[in-house]
Amino acid sequence: MTELYTDGNDAAGLLAEFLAADPTTTRRRCQSCHAENPLAAHRAYRGAGVVLRCPACGDVAVVIGECEGELVVEWRGAYRARRAR
Amino acid sequence: MRDVVVESPRARTLVLDVPHWPGHRAGQHVDVRLTAEDGYQAQRSYSIASAPELDTLELTVELVADGEVSQYLVEELRAGDQLELRGPIGGHFTWAVTDGGPLLLLAGGSGLVPLMSMLRHRAARDSDVPARLLASVRGPEDGLYGAELEALEPRAGLQVAWTYTRTPPPGWDGWARRVDAQMLAELGPGPEARPLIFVCGATSFVEQVATLLVDAGHDPGAIHAERFGPTGG
Secondary structure, eight states: OOOGOEEEGGHHHHHHHHHHOOTTTTTTEEETTTEEGGGGOOOOOOSEEEEEOTTOOEEEEEEEEEEEEEEEEEEEEEOOOOOOO | OEEEEEEEEEEEEEOOOTEEEEEEETTTEEEEEEEEEOOOOOOOEEOSSSOSSSSSSSEEEEEOTTTTHHHHHHHHTTTTOOOOOEEEEEESOOGGGGGOOOEEEEEEEEGGHHHHHHHHHHTTTOOOOOOOOOOOESSSOOSSHHHHHHHHHHSSTEEEEESSSSOTTTTTTSOOSSSHHHHHHHHOOOOGGEEEEEEESHHHHHHHHHHHHHHTTOOGGGGGEEEEETTTO
């Protein structure tokens, strides 16, 4: 089953389109198990869209879908992003 | 596309001139989008193989069984053809000489591509950051950049090792098995050296190696991983 997923790096292009910044170094604290990991370390499951899951407990972290020409992103957990300015 | 370089029976390096390319960091990737005449689109991610210092962008693409995009890129794309790219993408799986080391690079198959960008960047900057690379491949025909790595290796601080998991070359007396704990211990550097670690390859390879590294005492936060899925794109 480990073959069925990639990781957050795989969703980076899609999320960068949305955020206009690289999302992979953003750290997420899981709402379920409280593990903190960069988005790059999350498991990415591709289907009709992309679902990122916590690498520690598997709970849903980010759901990315396309609906009627719009990119729709749902975020779960607590996020901390840093960017040089 | 400016040129194609044959890297192995199944892999080609696409040498691209990209107008307005903003520059990249070693380890980043691009999304390549193909659009058929009927409007059908397919998109895959490919790692950048070239150093940021080079004025062309190089992607090494390995042919994947039933891979509609890789098949087109490896077998049909010709010099002069145009490609649609998005990137550079990624900030987590990147390394620059200013990040220091020591570096521990672990590649499964074409997972070597982004790590090669790091080693080319290291060479372009004349860096002496200690670096060790272990490339795990099925057989010698799957090994990428062999001659170039051999030429780079005598430089201060770089060690390159190969393991062949299926068919070692004739007369090979090195490693001929999947990466295991003993191999990582012999390869070094150990956890006490606090290396920056980059692991790239198929998902099963990355999970296996990352688990071995954590079990050996390496800091999970120092392990940067990039998973290609079952076989890559």
